[in-house]
Amino acid sequence: MLQITDLSVRYGRSVKALHGVNITVPDGKVVAVLGSNGAGKTTLLRAISGTLGLHGGTITSGSVAYGETRLDQMDPAGVVRHKVLQVPEGRQIFGRMSVEENLRAGGLASPAAGRDAARDRIYDLFPVLKERAKQAGGLLSGGEQQMLAIGRAMMAAPEVLLLDEPSLGLAPQMVARIGEIVRDINASGTAVVLVEQNASMALRVSDLAVVLEVGELKLEGPADELAASEDVQRLYLGGHAESDEEAEAELSDATSSIRSQRGLEVWRG
Helix, strand or coil: CEEEEEEEEEEEEEEEEEEEEEECCCCCCCEEECCCCCCCHHHHHHHCCHHHHHHEEEEEEEEEECCCEEEEHHHHHHHHCCCCCEECCCCCCCCCHHHHHHHHHHHCCCCCCHHHHHHHHHHHHHHHHHHHCCCHHCCCCCCHHHHHHHHHHHCCCCEEEEEEEECCCHHHHHHHHHHHHHHHHCCCEEEEEEECCCHHHHHCCCCCEEEECCCCEEEEEHHHHHHHHHHHHHCCCCCCCCCCHHHHHHHHHHHHHHHHHCCCCCCCC
């Protein structure tokens, strides 16, 4: 399993982005990471994937481990070799390269013998990419580019896939399709860490969920229970508090409400 333990992250000398975060991602599960802008969601994925330093961030305490392997002591290439891959926010593909070339680039991290089979699996998952295999990635629609970004990562046969805002800027129908894609990927045995502003979709496709607020872990538990909470619905499914103080108060009330409804002990893995 993927284990984040007492993780704290800082940007520069003074910007604290994460504070003592503990999260467990069990094998074969989908874990949604929710929270408002600035909550630390993307920072969490960067810390896992080894790309934090590329953005001026530093892990100041804690660890990130996959099984017995300390990922926080590796560079991004080392993390990829251990089958943990991130799909960054913003559909970051190679625009001048064809769909097929983008997928081929993703397969460089995996043994050559399995690349054709991996590509065929991607084409089964995303038939539109097969239809546009020779087309430049930059000419695809936004939804197709997101499929290509996910497909490129899947070429390396990840055991853990980190998805950062995969539905960002997409039409509602495509958002629903992204949710189906997450389920399909997970059904093949890949664990998924799903960072999403679209909390409704994220909770619907996830087994477990955590809520970050200003870099701290505030809620965690089964996704369906969090989705059913009226307080969480108000805070993360469309409602907004009038001030930071009210947001903190409502979040505290939400935590107490959820725990009291079923005697919920905070899930720590």
